[in-house]
Amino acid sequence: MIIEVIEKRRNIKEFTQEKISKDSIEYLLNAAIWAPNHRKTEPWRFIVIPKDSKMRIKLANHIHDWNYKNASSKDENAKKEIANKEKVKILNVPALIYVYYVEDSDPEVDKENYSAVSCAIQNLMLAAQEIGIGVGWSTGKVCKAKVETLIGAEPDWEIAGALFLGKPKNQTQGKRRPINECTIWH
Ligand SMILES: Cc1cc2nc3c(=O)[nH]c(=O)nc-3n(C[C@H](O)[C@H](O)[C@H](O)COP(=O)(O)O)c2cc1C
Incomplete structure:
Protein backbone atom coordinates (compact mmCIF):
# COMPACT_ATOMS: atom_id res chain seq x y z
CA MET A 1 0.00 0.00 0.00
CA ILE A 2 1.37 3.41 -0.93
CA ILE A 3 0.28 4.90 2.40
CA GLU A 4 2.65 2.55 4.25
CA VAL A 5 5.55 3.63 2.05
CA ILE A 6 4.61 7.29 2.60
CA GLU A 7 4.36 6.95 6.37
CA LYS A 8 7.50 4.85 6.77
CA ARG A 9 9.76 7.12 4.70
CA ARG A 10 12.12 9.12 6.91
CA ASN A 11 14.86 11.61 6.16
CA ILE A 12 17.94 9.40 6.54
CA LYS A 13 21.37 10.65 7.59
CA GLU A 14 23.23 7.50 8.58
CA PHE A 15 23.94 4.76 6.08
CA THR A 16 25.63 1.39 5.94
CA GLN A 17 28.51 1.08 3.48
CA GLU A 18 26.49 -1.24 1.22
CA LYS A 19 26.79 -0.14 -2.42
CA ILE A 20 23.89 1.36 -4.33
CA SER A 21 23.87 0.09 -7.90
CA LYS A 22 23.58 2.25 -11.00
CA ASP A 23 20.41 0.28 -11.85
CA SER A 24 18.86 1.33 -8.53
CA ILE A 25 19.77 4.97 -9.15
CA GLU A 26 18.23 4.79 -12.63
CA TYR A 27 15.09 3.25 -11.12
CA LEU A 28 14.83 6.16 -8.68
CA LEU A 29 15.49 8.81 -11.35
CA ASN A 30 12.78 7.25 -13.50
CA ALA A 31 10.35 7.53 -10.57
CA ALA A 32 11.40 11.17 -10.17
CA ILE A 33 10.71 12.21 -13.75
CA TRP A 34 7.10 11.00 -13.60
CA ALA A 35 6.26 13.85 -11.24
CA PRO A 36 3.52 16.29 -12.24
CA ASN A 37 4.82 19.43 -13.91
CA HIS A 38 2.69 22.32 -15.12
CA ARG A 39 3.15 23.35 -18.77
CA LYS A 40 5.17 20.14 -19.19
CA THR A 41 8.36 21.99 -18.42
CA GLU A 42 10.03 18.87 -16.95
CA PRO A 43 12.25 21.29 -15.03
CA TRP A 44 14.27 18.72 -13.02
CA ARG A 45 17.97 18.23 -13.59
CA PHE A 46 20.05 15.62 -11.76
CA ILE A 47 23.78 15.34 -11.24
CA VAL A 48 24.92 11.94 -9.98
CA ILE A 49 28.28 11.86 -8.23
CA PRO A 50 29.34 8.19 -8.11
CA LYS A 51 31.11 6.81 -5.08
CA ASP A 52 34.92 6.76 -5.41
CA SER A 53 34.79 8.76 -8.67
CA LYS A 54 37.26 11.57 -9.35
CA MET A 55 34.34 13.98 -9.09
CA ARG A 56 33.37 12.65 -5.65
CA ILE A 57 36.91 13.26 -4.42
CA LYS A 58 37.07 16.74 -5.99
CA LEU A 59 33.71 17.59 -4.46
CA ALA A 60 34.75 16.31 -1.03
CA ASN A 61 37.88 18.49 -1.16
CA HIS A 62 35.83 21.49 -2.28
CA ILE A 63 33.34 20.96 0.57
CA HIS A 64 36.26 20.62 2.98
CA ASP A 65 37.80 23.91 1.89
CA TRP A 66 34.46 25.77 1.88
CA ASN A 67 33.67 24.58 5.40
CA TYR A 68 37.13 25.53 6.63
CA LYS A 69 36.79 29.06 5.15
CA LYS A 87 34.45 15.95 3.73
CA VAL A 88 34.12 12.45 5.19
CA LYS A 89 30.33 12.65 4.86
CA ILE A 90 30.71 13.32 1.13
CA LEU A 91 33.31 10.61 0.63
CA ASN A 92 31.38 7.93 2.55
CA VAL A 93 27.80 8.26 1.40
CA PRO A 94 27.00 5.33 -0.93
CA ALA A 95 25.20 7.51 -3.51
CA LEU A 96 24.91 11.25 -3.95
CA ILE A 97 22.63 13.15 -6.31
CA TYR A 98 22.36 16.91 -6.69
CA VAL A 99 18.93 18.04 -7.85
CA TYR A 100 18.27 21.31 -9.66
CA TYR A 101 15.36 22.88 -11.45
CA VAL A 102 15.47 25.16 -14.47
CA GLU A 103 14.75 28.73 -13.42
CA ASP A 104 12.20 30.80 -15.29
CA SER A 105 12.07 34.59 -15.63
CA ASP A 106 8.30 34.45 -15.00
CA PRO A 107 7.91 34.13 -11.19
CA GLU A 108 4.76 32.05 -11.60
CA VAL A 109 6.50 29.48 -13.80
CA ASP A 110 9.57 29.56 -11.56
CA LYS A 111 7.42 28.68 -8.55
CA GLU A 112 5.74 25.89 -10.49
CA ASN A 113 9.12 24.53 -11.50
CA TYR A 114 10.29 24.44 -7.89
CA SER A 115 7.05 22.72 -6.90
CA ALA A 116 7.48 20.17 -9.69
CA VAL A 117 11.06 19.35 -8.73
CA SER A 118 9.97 18.92 -5.12
CA CYS A 119 7.36 16.41 -6.30
CA ALA A 120 10.10 14.67 -8.26
CA ILE A 121 12.23 14.40 -5.14
CA GLN A 122 9.30 12.99 -3.18
CA ASN A 123 8.69 10.42 -5.95
CA LEU A 124 12.35 9.46 -5.76
CA MET A 125 12.26 9.15 -1.98
CA LEU A 126 9.13 6.99 -2.01
CA ALA A 127 10.53 4.71 -4.71
CA ALA A 128 13.70 4.46 -2.63
CA GLN A 129 11.69 3.56 0.47
CA GLU A 130 9.96 0.83 -1.53
CA ILE A 131 13.31 -0.82 -2.42
CA GLY A 132 14.94 -0.36 0.99
CA ILE A 133 17.06 2.69 0.20
CA GLY A 134 17.04 5.67 2.54
CA VAL A 135 17.36 9.26 1.33
CA GLY A 136 18.53 12.36 3.16
CA TRP A 137 17.45 15.61 1.51
CA SER A 138 19.81 18.43 2.38
CA THR A 139 19.77 22.09 1.48
CA GLY A 140 22.60 22.72 3.93
CA LYS A 141 26.33 23.27 3.51
CA VAL A 142 26.56 20.69 0.74
CA CYS A 143 24.40 23.04 -1.37
CA LYS A 144 25.61 26.38 -0.05
CA ALA A 145 29.25 25.57 -0.87
CA LYS A 146 28.91 26.88 -4.45
CA VAL A 147 29.42 23.55 -6.13
CA GLU A 148 27.66 24.31 -9.43
CA THR A 149 30.66 25.08 -11.64
CA LEU A 150 32.62 22.15 -10.23
CA ILE A 151 29.89 19.56 -10.80
CA GLY A 152 28.61 20.97 -14.11
CA ALA A 153 25.29 22.63 -13.26
CA GLU A 154 24.14 25.18 -15.84
CA PRO A 155 23.91 28.87 -14.87
CA ASP A 156 20.09 28.90 -15.17
CA TRP A 157 19.64 25.94 -12.82
CA GLU A 158 18.59 26.59 -9.25
CA ILE A 159 19.46 24.04 -6.60
CA ALA A 160 16.64 22.09 -4.93
CA GLY A 161 18.84 19.94 -2.74
CA ALA A 162 21.49 17.29 -2.42
CA LEU A 163 20.23 13.77 -1.88
CA PHE A 164 22.31 11.37 0.21
CA LEU A 165 21.37 7.77 -0.47
CA GLY A 166 22.18 4.41 1.04
CA LYS A 167 20.83 1.56 3.12
CA PRO A 168 19.64 3.13 6.38
CA LYS A 169 21.73 2.24 9.42
CA ASN A 170 18.70 2.37 11.68
CA GLN A 171 14.96 2.81 11.54
CA THR A 172 13.67 6.08 12.98
CA GLN A 173 10.15 7.01 14.04
CA GLY A 174 8.32 9.80 12.28
CA LYS A 175 5.92 12.23 13.88
CA ARG A 176 3.18 14.47 12.49
CA ARG A 177 0.50 16.61 14.10
CA PRO A 178 -3.06 15.38 13.42
CA ILE A 179 -4.80 16.58 10.27
CA ASN A 180 -7.38 18.62 12.19
CA GLU A 181 -4.54 20.96 13.25
CA CYS A 182 -3.73 21.89 9.66
CA THR A 183 -7.12 21.64 7.96
CA ILE A 184 -10.17 23.88 7.64
CA TRP A 185 -13.30 21.91 6.80
CA HIS A 186 -16.41 23.70 5.47
C1 LIG B 1 13.18 21.49 1.08
C2 LIG B 1 13.75 20.61 2.16
C3 LIG B 1 15.03 20.83 2.62
C4 LIG B 1 15.59 20.03 3.62
N1 LIG B 1 16.86 20.28 4.04
C5 LIG B 1 17.37 19.56 5.06
C6 LIG B 1 18.68 19.84 5.54
O1 LIG B 1 19.38 20.71 5.04
N2 LIG B 1 19.14 19.09 6.56
C7 LIG B 1 18.38 18.10 7.13
O2 LIG B 1 18.83 17.48 8.10
N3 LIG B 1 17.15 17.81 6.68
C8 LIG B 1 16.63 18.51 5.66
N4 LIG B 1 15.37 18.22 5.19
C9 LIG B 1 14.63 17.08 5.76
C10 LIG B 1 13.68 17.50 6.87
O3 LIG B 1 14.43 17.97 7.96
C11 LIG B 1 12.81 16.32 7.26
O4 LIG B 1 11.97 16.01 6.18
C12 LIG B 1 11.97 16.62 8.50
O5 LIG B 1 12.78 16.65 9.65
C13 LIG B 1 10.85 15.61 8.74
O6 LIG B 1 11.42 14.33 8.90
P1 LIG B 1 10.93 13.10 7.98
O7 LIG B 1 11.18 13.50 6.56
O8 LIG B 1 11.81 11.95 8.42
O9 LIG B 1 9.49 12.86 8.28
C14 LIG B 1 14.81 18.99 4.19
C15 LIG B 1 13.51 18.76 3.70
C16 LIG B 1 12.97 19.55 2.71
C17 LIG B 1 11.57 19.28 2.21
Missing part, protein backbone atom coordinates in the same frame (compact mmCIF):
# COMPACT_ATOMS: atom_id res chain seq x y z
CA ASN A 70 33.20 29.54 6.30
CA ALA A 71 33.41 27.97 9.74
CA SER A 72 31.68 30.04 12.41
CA SER A 73 34.45 29.20 14.90
CA LYS A 74 37.77 31.06 14.84
CA ASP A 75 39.50 28.15 16.56
CA GLU A 76 41.90 26.42 14.15
CA ASN A 77 41.25 22.90 15.46
CA ALA A 78 37.47 23.39 15.41
CA LYS A 79 37.66 24.66 11.81
CA LYS A 80 39.73 21.65 10.73
CA GLU A 81 37.39 19.30 12.54
CA ILE A 82 34.20 20.59 10.91
CA ALA A 83 35.85 20.72 7.47
CA ASN A 84 37.03 17.15 7.83
CA LYS A 85 33.68 15.92 9.12
CA GLU A 86 31.84 17.37 6.11
Whole structure:
Protein backbone atom coordinates (compact mmCIF):
# COMPACT_ATOMS: atom_id res chain seq x y z
CA MET A 1 0.00 0.00 0.00
CA ILE A 2 1.37 3.41 -0.93
CA ILE A 3 0.28 4.90 2.40
CA GLU A 4 2.65 2.55 4.25
CA VAL A 5 5.55 3.63 2.05
CA ILE A 6 4.61 7.29 2.60
CA GLU A 7 4.36 6.95 6.37
CA LYS A 8 7.50 4.85 6.77
CA ARG A 9 9.76 7.12 4.70
CA ARG A 10 12.12 9.12 6.91
CA ASN A 11 14.86 11.61 6.16
CA ILE A 12 17.94 9.40 6.54
CA LYS A 13 21.37 10.65 7.59
CA GLU A 14 23.23 7.50 8.58
CA PHE A 15 23.94 4.76 6.08
CA THR A 16 25.63 1.39 5.94
CA GLN A 17 28.51 1.08 3.48
CA GLU A 18 26.49 -1.24 1.22
CA LYS A 19 26.79 -0.14 -2.42
CA ILE A 20 23.89 1.36 -4.33
CA SER A 21 23.87 0.09 -7.90
CA LYS A 22 23.58 2.25 -11.00
CA ASP A 23 20.41 0.28 -11.85
CA SER A 24 18.86 1.33 -8.53
CA ILE A 25 19.77 4.97 -9.15
CA GLU A 26 18.23 4.79 -12.63
CA TYR A 27 15.09 3.25 -11.12
CA LEU A 28 14.83 6.16 -8.68
CA LEU A 29 15.49 8.81 -11.35
CA ASN A 30 12.78 7.25 -13.50
CA ALA A 31 10.35 7.53 -10.57
CA ALA A 32 11.40 11.17 -10.17
CA ILE A 33 10.71 12.21 -13.75
CA TRP A 34 7.10 11.00 -13.60
CA ALA A 35 6.26 13.85 -11.24
CA PRO A 36 3.52 16.29 -12.24
CA ASN A 37 4.82 19.43 -13.91
CA HIS A 38 2.69 22.32 -15.12
CA ARG A 39 3.15 23.35 -18.77
CA LYS A 40 5.17 20.14 -19.19
CA THR A 41 8.36 21.99 -18.42
CA GLU A 42 10.03 18.87 -16.95
CA PRO A 43 12.25 21.29 -15.03
CA TRP A 44 14.27 18.72 -13.02
CA ARG A 45 17.97 18.23 -13.59
CA PHE A 46 20.05 15.62 -11.76
CA ILE A 47 23.78 15.34 -11.24
CA VAL A 48 24.92 11.94 -9.98
CA ILE A 49 28.28 11.86 -8.23
CA PRO A 50 29.34 8.19 -8.11
CA LYS A 51 31.11 6.81 -5.08
CA ASP A 52 34.92 6.76 -5.41
CA SER A 53 34.79 8.76 -8.67
CA LYS A 54 37.26 11.57 -9.35
CA MET A 55 34.34 13.98 -9.09
CA ARG A 56 33.37 12.65 -5.65
CA ILE A 57 36.91 13.26 -4.42
CA LYS A 58 37.07 16.74 -5.99
CA LEU A 59 33.71 17.59 -4.46
CA ALA A 60 34.75 16.31 -1.03
CA ASN A 61 37.88 18.49 -1.16
CA HIS A 62 35.83 21.49 -2.28
CA ILE A 63 33.34 20.96 0.57
CA HIS A 64 36.26 20.62 2.98
CA ASP A 65 37.80 23.91 1.89
CA TRP A 66 34.46 25.77 1.88
CA ASN A 67 33.67 24.58 5.40
CA TYR A 68 37.13 25.53 6.63
CA LYS A 69 36.79 29.06 5.15
CA ASN A 70 33.20 29.54 6.30
CA ALA A 71 33.41 27.97 9.74
CA SER A 72 31.68 30.04 12.41
CA SER A 73 34.45 29.20 14.90
CA LYS A 74 37.77 31.06 14.84
CA ASP A 75 39.50 28.15 16.56
CA GLU A 76 41.90 26.42 14.15
CA ASN A 77 41.25 22.90 15.46
CA ALA A 78 37.47 23.39 15.41
CA LYS A 79 37.66 24.66 11.81
CA LYS A 80 39.73 21.65 10.73
CA GLU A 81 37.39 19.30 12.54
CA ILE A 82 34.20 20.59 10.91
CA ALA A 83 35.85 20.72 7.47
CA ASN A 84 37.03 17.15 7.83
CA LYS A 85 33.68 15.92 9.12
CA GLU A 86 31.84 17.37 6.11
CA LYS A 87 34.45 15.95 3.73
CA VAL A 88 34.12 12.45 5.19
CA LYS A 89 30.33 12.65 4.86
CA ILE A 90 30.71 13.32 1.13
CA LEU A 91 33.31 10.61 0.63
CA ASN A 92 31.38 7.93 2.55
CA VAL A 93 27.80 8.26 1.40
CA PRO A 94 27.00 5.33 -0.93
CA ALA A 95 25.20 7.51 -3.51
CA LEU A 96 24.91 11.25 -3.95
CA ILE A 97 22.63 13.15 -6.31
CA TYR A 98 22.36 16.91 -6.69
CA VAL A 99 18.93 18.04 -7.85
CA TYR A 100 18.27 21.31 -9.66
CA TYR A 101 15.36 22.88 -11.45
CA VAL A 102 15.47 25.16 -14.47
CA GLU A 103 14.75 28.73 -13.42
CA ASP A 104 12.20 30.80 -15.29
CA SER A 105 12.07 34.59 -15.63
CA ASP A 106 8.30 34.45 -15.00
CA PRO A 107 7.91 34.13 -11.19
CA GLU A 108 4.76 32.05 -11.60
CA VAL A 109 6.50 29.48 -13.80
CA ASP A 110 9.57 29.56 -11.56
CA LYS A 111 7.42 28.68 -8.55
CA GLU A 112 5.74 25.89 -10.49
CA ASN A 113 9.12 24.53 -11.50
CA TYR A 114 10.29 24.44 -7.89
CA SER A 115 7.05 22.72 -6.90
CA ALA A 116 7.48 20.17 -9.69
CA VAL A 117 11.06 19.35 -8.73
CA SER A 118 9.97 18.92 -5.12
CA CYS A 119 7.36 16.41 -6.30
CA ALA A 120 10.10 14.67 -8.26
CA ILE A 121 12.23 14.40 -5.14
CA GLN A 122 9.30 12.99 -3.18
CA ASN A 123 8.69 10.42 -5.95
CA LEU A 124 12.35 9.46 -5.76
CA MET A 125 12.26 9.15 -1.98
CA LEU A 126 9.13 6.99 -2.01
CA ALA A 127 10.53 4.71 -4.71
CA ALA A 128 13.70 4.46 -2.63
CA GLN A 129 11.69 3.56 0.47
CA GLU A 130 9.96 0.83 -1.53
CA ILE A 131 13.31 -0.82 -2.42
CA GLY A 132 14.94 -0.36 0.99
CA ILE A 133 17.06 2.69 0.20
CA GLY A 134 17.04 5.67 2.54
CA VAL A 135 17.36 9.26 1.33
CA GLY A 136 18.53 12.36 3.16
CA TRP A 137 17.45 15.61 1.51
CA SER A 138 19.81 18.43 2.38
CA THR A 139 19.77 22.09 1.48
CA GLY A 140 22.60 22.72 3.93
CA LYS A 141 26.33 23.27 3.51
CA VAL A 142 26.56 20.69 0.74
CA CYS A 143 24.40 23.04 -1.37
CA LYS A 144 25.61 26.38 -0.05
CA ALA A 145 29.25 25.57 -0.87
CA LYS A 146 28.91 26.88 -4.45
CA VAL A 147 29.42 23.55 -6.13
CA GLU A 148 27.66 24.31 -9.43
CA THR A 149 30.66 25.08 -11.64
CA LEU A 150 32.62 22.15 -10.23
CA ILE A 151 29.89 19.56 -10.80
CA GLY A 152 28.61 20.97 -14.11
CA ALA A 153 25.29 22.63 -13.26
CA GLU A 154 24.14 25.18 -15.84
CA PRO A 155 23.91 28.87 -14.87
CA ASP A 156 20.09 28.90 -15.17
CA TRP A 157 19.64 25.94 -12.82
CA GLU A 158 18.59 26.59 -9.25
CA ILE A 159 19.46 24.04 -6.60
CA ALA A 160 16.64 22.09 -4.93
CA GLY A 161 18.84 19.94 -2.74
CA ALA A 162 21.49 17.29 -2.42
CA LEU A 163 20.23 13.77 -1.88
CA PHE A 164 22.31 11.37 0.21
CA LEU A 165 21.37 7.77 -0.47
CA GLY A 166 22.18 4.41 1.04
CA LYS A 167 20.83 1.56 3.12
CA PRO A 168 19.64 3.13 6.38
CA LYS A 169 21.73 2.24 9.42
CA ASN A 170 18.70 2.37 11.68
CA GLN A 171 14.96 2.81 11.54
CA THR A 172 13.67 6.08 12.98
CA GLN A 173 10.15 7.01 14.04
CA GLY A 174 8.32 9.80 12.28
CA LYS A 175 5.92 12.23 13.88
CA ARG A 176 3.18 14.47 12.49
CA ARG A 177 0.50 16.61 14.10
CA PRO A 178 -3.06 15.38 13.42
CA ILE A 179 -4.80 16.58 10.27
CA ASN A 180 -7.38 18.62 12.19
CA GLU A 181 -4.54 20.96 13.25
CA CYS A 182 -3.73 21.89 9.66
CA THR A 183 -7.12 21.64 7.96
CA ILE A 184 -10.17 23.88 7.64
CA TRP A 185 -13.30 21.91 6.80
CA HIS A 186 -16.41 23.70 5.47
C1 LIG B 1 13.18 21.49 1.08
C2 LIG B 1 13.75 20.61 2.16
C3 LIG B 1 15.03 20.83 2.62
C4 LIG B 1 15.59 20.03 3.62
N1 LIG B 1 16.86 20.28 4.04
C5 LIG B 1 17.37 19.56 5.06
C6 LIG B 1 18.68 19.84 5.54
O1 LIG B 1 19.38 20.71 5.04
N2 LIG B 1 19.14 19.09 6.56
C7 LIG B 1 18.38 18.10 7.13
O2 LIG B 1 18.83 17.48 8.10
N3 LIG B 1 17.15 17.81 6.68
C8 LIG B 1 16.63 18.51 5.66
N4 LIG B 1 15.37 18.22 5.19
C9 LIG B 1 14.63 17.08 5.76
C10 LIG B 1 13.68 17.50 6.87
O3 LIG B 1 14.43 17.97 7.96
C11 LIG B 1 12.81 16.32 7.26
O4 LIG B 1 11.97 16.01 6.18
C12 LIG B 1 11.97 16.62 8.50
O5 LIG B 1 12.78 16.65 9.65
C13 LIG B 1 10.85 15.61 8.74
O6 LIG B 1 11.42 14.33 8.90
P1 LIG B 1 10.93 13.10 7.98
O7 LIG B 1 11.18 13.50 6.56
O8 LIG B 1 11.81 11.95 8.42
O9 LIG B 1 9.49 12.86 8.28
C14 LIG B 1 14.81 18.99 4.19
C15 LIG B 1 13.51 18.76 3.70
C16 LIG B 1 12.97 19.55 2.71
C17 LIG B 1 11.57 19.28 2.21
